[in-house]
Structures are given as C-alpha cells and as structure tokens.
Amino acid sequence: MIYRFRIILDTEEDIFRDIEIEQSATFEDLHNSITQSFGFDGTEMASFYVSDDEWTQGEEIALFDMSDAEIPLRTMQDTTLEQMLNTDQRRMIYVYDFFNLWTFFVELAEITEADDSTLYPNLMYVFGQIPAQAPETDFSGDEKDADDEFDEDDPFDDDYDIEDYEGLDFDENWN
Numbered sequence: 001m002i003y004r005f006r007i008i009l010d011t012e013e014d015i016f017r018d019i020e021i022e023q024s025a026t027f028e029d030l031h032n033s034i035t036q037s038f039g040f041d042g043t044e045m046a047s048f049y050v051s052d053d054e055w056t057q058g059e060e061i062a063l064f065d066m067s068d069a070e071i072p073l074r075t076m077q078d079t080t081l082e083q084m085l086n087t088d089q090r091r092m093i094y095v096y097d098f099f100n101l102w103t104f105f106v107e108l109a110e111i112t113e114a115d116d117s118t119l120y121p122n123l124m125y126v127f128g129q130i131p132a133q134a135p136e137t138d139f140s141g142d143e144k145d146a147d148d149e150f151d152e153d154d155p156f157d158d159d160y161d162i163e164d165y166e167g168l169d170f171d172e173n174w175n
Contacts, residue, residue, distance in 0.1 A: 002120065003081055004110040007034055007094070010103040011135040015128030021121040023111070027061050027076035027084075033121040034094060034104065038130050044097035048076070048106070050084060051091040055105060087111065100134040 001023045009015040017037040021030055027048055035042040050058040061084065065073040085092075090108040095101060114120070 002112050002114050003085065003108055004112060004124070005030070006107050006109050007037070008105045008107075009038070009128075009130065009135070010105060011131065013128055013131075015130060017123060017127075018109070018125035019121055020118070020124055021081065022114070023080075023082040023085075025081055025121065027079050027081065028063070029121065030081060030106075031063065031076050031094075033123070034106075035096065037123050037126070038102075040096060040102075044099075046076075046094065046096040046098075049093040049095070050089065051093050051105075053091065055091060055093060057093055097134070102134045 002020050003023050003025075005019045005021070007017045007019060017034070019030075019033050019037060021033060031046055031048070032042060035046075046063045048061040050061070052058065059074070061074045061076055061079050063076050065075050067073055085108050092106040094104040094106050096104070
C-alpha cells in the first residue's frame with residue numbers, strides 16, 4: 001500500500017508538498033523525502049511527533065536517540081510508517097533544524113494501491129516557495145490581560161513576605 005501525505009509549512013502563506021511513499025518505508029525515508037522536497041540539505045536534527053486532531057504534540061520519533069533515558073526514544077531509522085499511522089492516526093508534526101524550528105504539519109491524506117509505473121517515494125505536487133528563513137513560532141501560550149497581572153490569591157504578589165517559607169511546604173532534602 002501507498003501512503004499519500006500533505007506536508008504543510010507552518011506559515012501564513014500556503015506552502016505545501018504532496019508526497020507518496022510506501023507504507024513499509026521508515027520515518028527516515030519520509031524525513032529524507034520532506035527535506036528534499038522543500039530544498040533542505042538534510043544535515044540538521046529533526047523529529048516527528050505523533051499528533052491528534054487538534055495538532056497536539058505527542059510521542060516523539062527522533063532522527064537519533066541522544067537521550068540518557070531508561071526507555072529509549074523511537075528513532076526514524078527503526079520505525080516504519082505503518083507502525084504509527086493508519087486511518088485512525090493520521091496527523092504528525094515534523095520539526096526540522098531545532099535552531100531555526102522549521103515546523104510542518106504532516107497529514108496522511110490517503111492510503112491507496114501502488115502503481116507499478118511509479119517509483120516511490122514520489123513528489124506528487126509542489127505549492128509555494130519556502131522562505132529564506134524559518135517563520136517565527138509563537139510559544140507564548142495564552143496571554144493574560146494587563147489587568148489580570150496579579151491574582152489576589154497569588155502568594156508571590158507584592159504583599160508576600162519572601163522570608164516566610166512555612167507556607168511553601170519544602171522538604172528539607174528537596175535537592
């Protein structure tokens with residue numbers, strides 16, 4: 001089977017690529033297809049993140065596992081598309097170059113039969129030109145109104161005496 005993806009750059013302008021790739025391909029194969037289709041050299045770190053319908057970032061599939069965690073991360077080289085994606089799980093976020101944060105929305109648009117006359121991966125459609133630099137990403141979250149800057153119940157407002165540690169419930173051996 002063939003997975004058809006639409007990869008959309010997170011920017012105000014419409015910039016996307018449609019790519020077909022075998023369901024048995026690895027995420028590294030998809031990563032290479034994306035970087036080539038957008039004109040990147042592919043030398044920067046990248047990760048895919050499983051996502052829900054609201055594009056909430058979930059489990060990471062990293063280009064390399066550089067963590068010291070007991071449970072290793074999934075890596076692109078060892079994870080196939082069919083292991084993570086299906087008709088129920090269609091969306092992922094792809095981040096390329098962690099210094100510039102090129103961020104893409106990746107959606108599995110269709111699962112179809114392979115065409116014997118097509119070489120995969122296949123760049124089906126190109127729309128828009130990638131900008132010279134990554135669009136700025138806003139990580140600020142919900143902003144408060146200026147009037148809501150201090151909450152009456154906030155222990156760290158202007159009336160709080162920093163010398164009063166009794167209410168903080170720190171364990172003596174907290175570090």
